[in-house]
Amino acid sequence: MAVLIALVPMIAWGSIGLVSGKLGGDANQQTLGMTIGAFVFAIAVFFISGVTVSPWIFLVGFLSGAFWSAGQNGQFHAMKYMGISVGLPVSTGFQLILNTIAGAVFFGEWRGSRDYILGLSALALLIFGAYLTARKDDDSGVATSDGMLNFGRGIRAVIFSTIGFGAYTIVITWAHLDPLAIVLPQSCGMLIGASFFAFKKVKIDRFVARNILTGLLWGVGNICMLLTVRSIGLAIGFSLSQMGIIISTLGGIFLLGERKTKKEMVYVICGCLAIILGGVLLGVMKA
Numbered sequence: 251m252a253v254l255i256a257l258v259p260m261i262a263w264g265s266i267g268l269v270s271g272k273l274g275g276d277a278n279q280q281t282l283g284m285t286i287g288a289f290v291f292a293i294a295v296f297f298i299s300g301v302t303v304s305p306w307i308f309l310v311g312f313l314s315g316a317f318w319s320a321g322q323n324g325q326f327h328a329m330k331y332m333g334i335s336v337g338l339p340v341s342t343g344f345q346l347i348l349n350t351i352a353g354a355v356f357f358g359e360w361r362g363s364r365d366y367i368l369g370l371s372a373l374a375l376l377i378f379g380a381y382l383t384a385r386k387d388d389d390s391g392v393a394t395s396d397g398m399l400n401f402g403r404g405i406r407a408v409i410f411s412t413i414g415f416g417a418y419t420i421v422i423t424w425a426h427l428d429p430l431a432i433v434l435p436q437s438c439g440m441l442i443g444a445s446f447f448a449f450k451k452v453k454i455d456r457f458v459a460r461n462i463l464t465g466l467l468w469g470v471g472n473i474c475m476l477l478t479v480r481s482i483g484l485a486i487g488f489s490l491s492q493m494g495i496i497i498s499t500l501g502g503i504f505l506l507g508e509r510k511t512k513k514e515m516v517y518v519i520c521g522c523l524a525i526i527l528g529g530v531l532l533g534v535m536k537a
């Protein structure tokens with residue numbers, strides 16, 4: 251059951267890019283709309299669950315949300331400087347490495363040689379699959395013009411993003427708090443953090459309002475991911491959530507009409523298979 255719940259973030263988060271692409275707006279409008287939607291979702295969870303939020307829970311949750319907003323902002327900048335085809339898989343790979351190391355080493359979630367062999371093999375497959383799904387056809391000329399616009403600034407943005415996204419999950423895992431109680435203060439930190447980055451850049455308009463829907467999707471995925479991390483650990487729970495790149499990649503091709511060459515489609519299929527195999531290894535490892 252825990253593994254099935256772990257697949258919900260994959261579906262929800264993997265669909266966000268497709269939904270936001272249909273709804274429109276720039277990166278700041280989409281981020282602000284997403285955080286507003288996440289805040290609305292968190293309020294609903296708070297009243298339905300009837301949890302109690304202590305000052306300590308609020309502090310940890312707020313910090314987690316603020317770290318998330320920093321990570322999201324950094325990822326947008328990484329894609330701007332390096333191109334989506336390079337920035338997104340690099341960012342995903344760095345996040346997988348950091349969260350896996352934190353879960354396996356710092357929190358002691360992996361025990362024995364079997365866990366490390368299966369876990370590291372799954373991690374390698376997920377990172378390699380993420381790279382393949384976004385790889386460009388070298389013969390098409392797209393990679394040289396779009397792949398690395400400013401690699402140095404892009405890597406700095408990726409590092410900033412990885413620290414933010416990593417702290418977003420690590421701080422909650424470290425605190426051992428109820429995921430349902432964390433959601434509302436976390437959304438407060440996200441909203442204030444996103445407002446800080448969007449200050450004087452975005453005004454509330456129809457695109458921000460539309461992207462509230464992506465925040466609801468993110469909220470569903472977030473709460474299931476937090477429940478998963480509490481149940482089966484950070485290393486496995488976070489890694490499974492990143493399998494959503496399959497949905498976003500295939501959806502971009504078949505629903506948003508992104509063009510791919512024959513060679514790129516081979517990369518996509520091989521990448522998706524690698525990600526699926528990595529997910530299966532994580533499931534076997536947990537079983």
